[in-house]
Structure formats: C-alpha cells, structure tokens
Amino acid sequence: MKLKIGVMGHAGSDLPEKGAKLAFELGKAIAEQDAVLITGGCPGYPFEAAKGAASQGGLVIGISPGLSLWEHVNKYHSPTEHHDVLIFTGSGLMGREVVNIRSSDMVVIVGGKSGTLGEFAIAYDEGKLIGILMGTGGITTEIKHLVRVIQKDTGAKLIYDRDPRRLIRRLWQYYHREHYKHPSCFLNDRLSPKNHRGGPESITE
Amino acid sequence: MKLKIGVMGHAGSDLPEKGAKLAFELGKAIAEQDAVLITGGCPGYPFEAAKGAASQGGLVIGISPGLSLWEHVNKYHSPTEHHDVLIFTGSGLMGREVVNIRSSDMVVIVGGKSGTLGEFAIAYDEGKLIGILMGTGGITTEIKHLVRVIQKDTGAKLIYDRDPRRLIRRLWQYYHREHYKHPSCFLNDRLSPKNHRGGPESITE
Amino acid sequence: MKLKIGVMGHAGSDLPEKGAKLAFELGKAIAEQDAVLITGGCPGYPFEAAKGAASQGGLVIGISPGLSLWEHVNKYHSPTEHHDVLIFTGSGLMGREVVNIRSSDMVVIVGGKSGTLGEFAIAYDEGKLIGILMGTGGITTEIKHLVRVIQKDTGAKLIYDRDPRRLIRRLWQYYHREHYKHPSCFLNDRLSPKNHRGGPESITE
Amino acid sequence: MKLKIGVMGHAGSDLPEKGAKLAFELGKAIAEQDAVLITGGCPGYPFEAAKGAASQGGLVIGISPGLSLWEHVNKYHSPTEHHDVLIFTGSGLMGREVVNIRSSDMVVIVGGKSGTLGEFAIAYDEGKLIGILMGTGGITTEIKHLVRVIQKDTGAKLIYDRDPRRLIRRLWQYYHREHYKHPSCFLNDRLSPKNHRGGPESITE
Numbered sequence: 001m002k003l004k005i006g007v008m009g010h011a012g013s014d015l016p017e018k019g020a021k022l023a024f025e026l027g028k029a030i031a032e033q034d035a036v037l038i039t040g041g042c043p044g045y046p047f048e049a050a051k052g053a054a055s056q057g058g059l060v061i062g063i064s065p066g067l068s069l070w071e072h073v074n075k076y077h078s079p080t081e082h083h084d085v086l087i088f089t090g091s092g093l094m095g096r097e098v099v100n101i102r103s104s105d106m107v108v109i110v111g112g113k114s115g116t117l118g119e120f121a122i123a124y125d126e127g128k129l130i131g132i133l134m135g136t137g138g139i140t141t142e143i144k145h146l147v148r149v150i151q152k153d154t155g156a157k158l159i160y161d162r163d164p165r166r167l168i169r170r171l172w173q174y175y176h177r178e179h180y181k182h183p184s185c186f187l188n189d190r191l192s193p194k195n196h197r198g199g200p201e202s203i204t205e
Numbered sequence: 206m207k208l209k210i211g212v213m214g215h216a217g218s219d220l221p222e223k224g225a226k227l228a229f230e231l232g233k234a235i236a237e238q239d240a241v242l243i244t245g246g247c248p249g250y251p252f253e254a255a256k257g258a259a260s261q262g263g264l265v266i267g268i269s270p271g272l273s274l275w276e277h278v279n280k281y282h283s284p285t286e287h288h289d290v291l292i293f294t295g296s297g298l299m300g301r302e303v304v305n306i307r308s309s310d311m312v313v314i315v316g317g318k319s320g321t322l323g324e325f326a327i328a329y330d331e332g333k334l335i336g337i338l339m340g341t342g343g344i345t346t347e348i349k350h351l352v353r354v355i356q357k358d359t360g361a362k363l364i365y366d367r368d369p370r371r372l373i374r375r376l377w378q379y380y381h382r383e384h385y386k387h388p389s390c391f392l393n394d395r396l397s398p399k400n401h402r403g404g405p406e407s408i409t410e
Numbered sequence: 411m412k413l414k415i416g417v418m419g420h421a422g423s424d425l426p427e428k429g430a431k432l433a434f435e436l437g438k439a440i441a442e443q444d445a446v447l448i449t450g451g452c453p454g455y456p457f458e459a460a461k462g463a464a465s466q467g468g469l470v471i472g473i474s475p476g477l478s479l480w481e482h483v484n485k486y487h488s489p490t491e492h493h494d495v496l497i498f499t500g501s502g503l504m505g506r507e508v509v510n511i512r513s514s515d516m517v518v519i520v521g522g523k524s525g526t527l528g529e530f531a532i533a534y535d536e537g538k539l540i541g542i543l544m545g546t547g548g549i550t551t552e553i554k555h556l557v558r559v560i561q562k563d564t565g566a567k568l569i570y571d572r573d574p575r576r577l578i579r580r581l582w583q584y585y586h587r588e589h590y591k592h593p594s595c596f597l598n599d600r601l602s603p604k605n606h607r608g609g610p611e612s613i614t615e
Numbered sequence: 616m617k618l619k620i621g622v623m624g625h626a627g628s629d630l631p632e633k634g635a636k637l638a639f640e641l642g643k644a645i646a647e648q649d650a651v652l653i654t655g656g657c658p659g660y661p662f663e664a665a666k667g668a669a670s671q672g673g674l675v676i677g678i679s680p681g682l683s684l685w686e687h688v689n690k691y692h693s694p695t696e697h698h699d700v701l702i703f704t705g706s707g708l709m710g711r712e713v714v715n716i717r718s719s720d721m722v723v724i725v726g727g728k729s730g731t732l733g734e735f736a737i738a739y740d741e742g743k744l745i746g747i748l749m750g751t752g753g754i755t756t757e758i759k760h761l762v763r764v765i766q767k768d769t770g771a772k773l774i775y776d777r778d779p780r781r782l783i784r785r786l787w788q789y790y791h792r793e794h795y796k797h798p799s800c801f802l803n804d805r806l807s808p809k810n811h812r813g814g815p816e817s818i819t820e
Contacts, residue, residue, distance in 0.1 A: 001285060001288065001289065001290070001291065002289070002290075004290065036289070036290055059264075059289065059290070061266070061290055061292075063292070066391075067307060067389075067391040067502050068307060068388070068389050068391035068392065069388070070389075070391060070392050070393065071391055074393075080206060083206065084206065084207070084241070084264065085206065085207075085209065085241055085264070085266055085290075085308075086206065086308070087266075087268070087292055087304065087308045088304065088307040088308045089294075089304055089307075090303075090304075090307060090391075090500065090501055090502045090505060091500055091501055091505075091713065092477050092500045092713070092717075092741075092801070093740065093741070093800075094713050094737045094740060094741065095500060095501075095710070095713045095714075098295075098706065098707070098709050098710045098713065099292065099293065099294055099295075099304075099710075102272060102273060102293040102294075102295060102707075103290075103291070103292045103293045113740075113765045113766065113767040114736050114739045114740040114765045114767055114769060114771075115736070115740045117732070117736040117739075117761065117765065118733050118736030118737045118740055121729050121730070121732040121733030121736055122709045122733045124729045124732075125708065125709060125728075125729040125730045125732075125733055126707075126708070126709065138764070138765075139761075139764060139765070141764070142760075142761065142764055145757075146732065146754075146757065149753070149754060149756070149757055150728045150729045150732065150753075150754070151728065152728040152729055154729060156729075183273070183274070184272075184273050184275075185708075186271075186272040186273035186275060186276055186295075186707070187273065187275050188275065188279075272707050295705065295706055295707045295710060296508065296704075296705055296706055296710075297508070297512075297536075297596070297682050297705045298535065298536075298595075299508050299532045299535060299536065300505070300508045300509075300705060300706075303501065303502070303504050303505045303508065304505075307502075318535075318560045318561065318562040319531050319534045319535040319560045319562055319564060319566075320531070320535045322527070322531040322534075322556065322560065323528050323531030323532045323535055326524050326525070326527040326528030326531055327504045327528045329524045329527075330503065330504060330523075330524040330525045330528055331502075331503075331504065343559070343560075344556075344559060344560070346559070347555075347556065347559055350552075351527065351549075351552065354548070354549060354551070354552055355523045355524045355527065355548075355549070356523065357523040357524055359524060361524075390503075391502070411695060411698065411699065411700065411701065412699070412700075414700065446699070446700055469674075469699065469700070471676070471700055471702075473702070476801075477717060477799075477801040478717060478798070478799050478801035478802065479798070480799075480801060480802050480803065481801055484803075490616060493616065494616065494617070494651070494674065495616065495617075495619065495651055495674070495676055495700075495718075496616065496718070497676075497678070497702055497714065497718045498714065498717040498718045499704075499714055499717075500713075500714075500717060500801075508705075509702065509703065509704055509705075509714075512682060512683060512703040512704075512705060513700075513701070513702045513703045593683070593684070594682075594683050594685075596681075596682040596683035596685060596686055596705075597683065597685050598685065598689075
C-alpha cells in the first residue's frame, strides 16, 4: 500500500495567500511522492493541499465529521471537490481527527488554531512522525516550546521545514529509515513506554 | 465523486467455492461500474470482492477495526493486499461497520452470520439502499422474512439478485433514479419518519 | 463495581401497554438486583425500563447518539428524565449502541425492530450474555430461529423468559457462575475462537 | 440531572505529592457540590480525583479507552477502583477523551503533558467551560499563552484558580449564570460562529 500523509491545519476561509500557496505546494509534493493525502474533509489549509494533490492526480481521502454527505455539506459547511472518497465517521470535528491521525502514516501541521493544536497533541501523544510546515503561523510557532514543556517521550518524531517539498522528502526518508519500525503507540498488545523506544525524541532540523 | 459500494458478508476463511467466485465477480462488477469498493478490511467474502475490484484496477478502501496496522494484522488477523487505503477506526469489529455503512452509498450483503446480520440491520435501520446477493447462503435467506417481521419503513430499499453484475447494475440504476434523493436517515437536522418518505419500502425482485 | 445490564428494544412511542409494563418491571428488577441500568437514552421500552429502575432508586446511565444535550433532545427527540447520567458519543443511533453493548455485562432484548435486531446481532457477535424478554413481540420471536441459521459459536449465551424478574435472576446467576469467565470476545490480545470456548453456545430455557 | 464535571490531567504514576493532594481535594469538592465526576478511567491525577469524590460518596464515571474490562486492565493498565461505572468506548486513549469532554458540562485541567494538551485543545475548540487548577505544573502553565496565540473565539471560557474548592465553586456559578446558555459548539443544526456568541472569550482570574 501507498504511504498515507495527513495534512492538518486551519480550516477557516480566511487564509493568508502565502500560507494557502504553501499548503497547495504541500499537496502537490505529496502526490508527486506517490503518497495518499488524508484530510479532515474540511475547508482551509487541508483543502488547499487537496487541490494541490488533485492537480497532480493524487488520491485524496477526506475523513468527515458528518454522519452523511448531507451533514458534511450542511452542518459542517465542508467541501466535496478534490476528494476521491469521503468517509463519514459522524464523530464531530475532533472525533474524526483521531481516526484521521491513526490512519495517516505521518502528519503535517500547517498553521492552525485550537483544533490544530488538538491534532498536534493527539499525533504527538500517539507517537507519530510529524512534519511542521514553518512559515504558516498559528500554533506552528509554539510547537518547539510545547515539546520542551511536555517532557514526555512518546516515540513521536518532529521535523520542521519551511519548504513543503523538502519537508515531504525528509519525512519520507525518515519514515523509511526509522519510523516505520514504530509508527505509533499502538504497536503491540501492551501499551508501554518500551514499545516506542529508540532514544529520546530528537528534533531534526 | 465516484459512488461508493460497501460489500459485507462472512469474514471467515472457510468460504464455499461458489460463494467466493460470486463475491469476486461482485468486486469486478463494482470496479467496472467505476465505483469505489468499501470493505471492512477483513478476510472472507469482502476480501474476495476486493480481489475482484483490484483485478480491474478499481479503488478499494478498507475500514479497519484496528487502532493501527499492527492491530489490523496481529489482533484482527486481517489482510492488507488488494486494498488501496486502510482507515483505522480502532472501534472494533462492529464499531467500524457503522462507519463502513455510513460511508457507502449502497451496501451489498453476501452470505454471512451474526456480524453480517448486524450490518444488514444497521443498513436497514439507517435507510440505505441494500443489495442481497442471493445464492450465497447464510443470513441472505432470512432477509425477506425479517423485513416482514420488522414492519418499519426506514427508507431502506432492498434489491435481491443472484447475478452479481446484474445486481450492481440494478442498484446503480435505482440509486440514480430514486435513492440519491434520500440516501440515508441522516438527511436533515431532525431525524423523523418524514425525512425518508416516498411510499412504503418496496422490495424489488 | 456493580453489574451493568443494558436494555435494548423498540424506541418508538407506540408501545403496547403490556410490553410497556413488562419493560417497567424489568427496570425495577434490575435496580432491585443492585445492578446499573444502561440504556441508549432513548424513548420506548428502554425508557420504560429507566422509569422502573428509577422508581427503585437504581442508577440509570444513557448512552446518547447525540454530540450534546441539544442534539439529544432536538435531533434525536430523546428524553432526559429518569437517567442519572447521559454520555454523549455523537456516533448516531447505531454507533452508540456498540458502546452501549460493550459497556453492559449483559443485555436484555425487549420487543424491537431493525435497530434492536442490529443490537441483538452485535451482542451475539461479541459473545455477550443475552436475555430475551419473551412476550414483547417484534424480533424477539425470531431470535431462536436466527441463532440456528447463524451457526456460529461466538461465546454468546441466550436466556429466554417471559417473566422480567425471573429473567434478571437467571441472567445474574448464569453470569456469576459461568459467563464472567468470558464476558465478551475482547478477552485477550488475539481475537480468536479459542478465546470464548466452553462448548457450543447452548440455549437455556 | 446532576452537573457532570470532567477531570483531565497527567495519567502517569509519578505524581508529585502536592499535585496528588490538590487532585484529591478537587474530587472531594466535586462530590460536595453534588456533581458527577467524569474521568478517562485512568491512573494519575484523574484517579486521585476519583478517590476524593468517592470518599464523599460522589458518583464517578470512567470513560475507558478499552473495548472491554480486560483491555481496560491489561492493555491500558487502568484502575477499576473508586469508579461506579466504566463505559467501554474501545476508541483508544485520545478517542475516548472526545466522548469524555462532550459528556462533561465543564472540564478541569490538572497538570498534564501531551494527552492533556490534546484534551485542553478539544475542550477549547468545542466551546467548553474549562477550569485550570493552577499549581499543578505541566501544560497548565502554558494555557494563558496558548489562548493568546490561538486567537479564536470558540465560546470556550477559562477560569484559573489554585484552590480546588474555590475553582469548582467559581465554575459552578459561572455555568449557572452564563455558560449553560451555550455549553458547547454542538448547540444547533448548523455549526457556526454565531452559535456561541456572547462577546470575546474572556479570561476570569
């Protein structure tokens, strides 16, 4: 199976032009790397990434908060374009993010506010490989500091980069070299720190 | 977006040869109709359908019971071949079926035991378009009788056929002629009988 | 912790008087046995059981389909009376039933249509101890036949009785004598038939 | 129904004595206020709160990450003492937190690392009334700063206090005076900023 890369970030319609362009390039890079793009099926940065991936013929899957297409469109005001498949979890904005993160082999954070902060925290806590697209503002500026406050080795690995294409390449390489051995905390029957060992979480930059 | 067709049925490894062949043909027909196949990511009839769809280059999405690929393989003994994308719900065998059914525009029942009975009941209760692949045994022989006992118009529509290709064609036609107007019970803000009206549920045969 | 007994059944407002009285007595018997009543937080038979349990000061927990109290009341038209706590899963009518069943040490089926059929099938498939309150019509009349069709030993155990109080007593005794050893299929790290062995599922009557 | 107060925080076994005592007092205060304590059914600060609430005869509900009691104990190494009822979501550590937060009328953050950061972010994003028990370290020291970075009015309201009893009293008063009017973002059919208006989120201190 192809690698799956989740893109999470600000889902509002008020995107700064620079950030929107970076998110579009991120989606293109994901498709060019022949990976599947996973989004929350929402507007904003993830939707820009969907456009970018679709422009290269990449496969785009949206994990919707709605119970149905009707709720997706009318309750959550979410788009259907540029996605190949929408999965309806019905579990609301943050509930579906948990499925989104678990289904992604790695996630990339682009800008974002409280929802994205939650997504970062979930991904970190579940030991994911996480890319931070720097230069997109919002909570991306706080993550290095937060990781120092958290003081917890969950097995998560963070890679920061301002260049979407280079970020995807670095994530790709790190995944295949190392992270595939312990892609999340759900690795065996007993959840324990020993499951995701490999030295302290180190921030590559 | 392409239509999504969920295939549900016996997930054991002890498939009768005839049923396995019918499920494979069902998957082929789904891909040839240019629809996306949704499965529970499990062995058995749904896996035969995945093989069939993949043999025609169709897109196959598996909604896994596991929290991760590790659980998918080691806890649920489930395959990864012939699927393009696995979504990890972590909600167990029956929990993921709810997501599976909601994400499918229509579902097809192939053979099956208690799990499949639950899937049929969920699809019926949520007002789905449901195909029954006759000749595959298990609970498919009981459905007509059960519908009479249930005496509840949920908006569900059932189409029975012994020929996988014809079944898909009939489902496809009925969906585009009628069922797309009320594809499930989650159609507006208030769940009520009025939402899925259109005369009593009638069984086409 | 106290035992938890889930009550599932027809959730409409058109209850036959006899069935409603049986469901009320069932709730009373649950409270008198000092067990916690788990319902789907819905109207109908489960609500009658909630009234019965509450009349004896029993603890009643409702697992709601809604994302919030607002949705519980306005989207799902569900009651709040006679419940001590409502848990908001947001996973819709059938999604919340999966949580409901897993959280119950045993479940009792009272009347019911397609939703209840799904609940029975989920409980059966997950190897639960299941009581059938005979005399309440709906799908309860079909269960013996369905179990024969299903031909699958999941570890589930069925006890049929027309008397609510005797049914609860028999379930209680069987649980403490035998079923507590294998209360569901989620008993160890690997889901396999060996986990719920103990001879073929036998129907006590 | 009684108010439900969720307590979230560090779930490790390495609690500083002062923090453990504060969490115990918090649980006592919740029970004395005649509210129901909701926890994630985990060790750590929430478990200390459960002990405190149970010491006063308060009702304690744990929302478990496991699919069953077996998983609760053996996979998630979680306690069963001092809880009246465990609900088995099977949705893993972060998945169950979403249910936990939605089911709580207000939540209190005690110490905590990445998991708690996620819980705070979810509660903030869903517009909850949130208490921060100051003096318990971890991410509680970062929340004021994060709220400034987030710059998003979700309807959430934060109250900070070092005294567990005073914090519960202030939360209680604010809930009954104001927050009950818009307890979360799931207030009507359309999720929109207008749903949780009432002036900018203001931090009471």
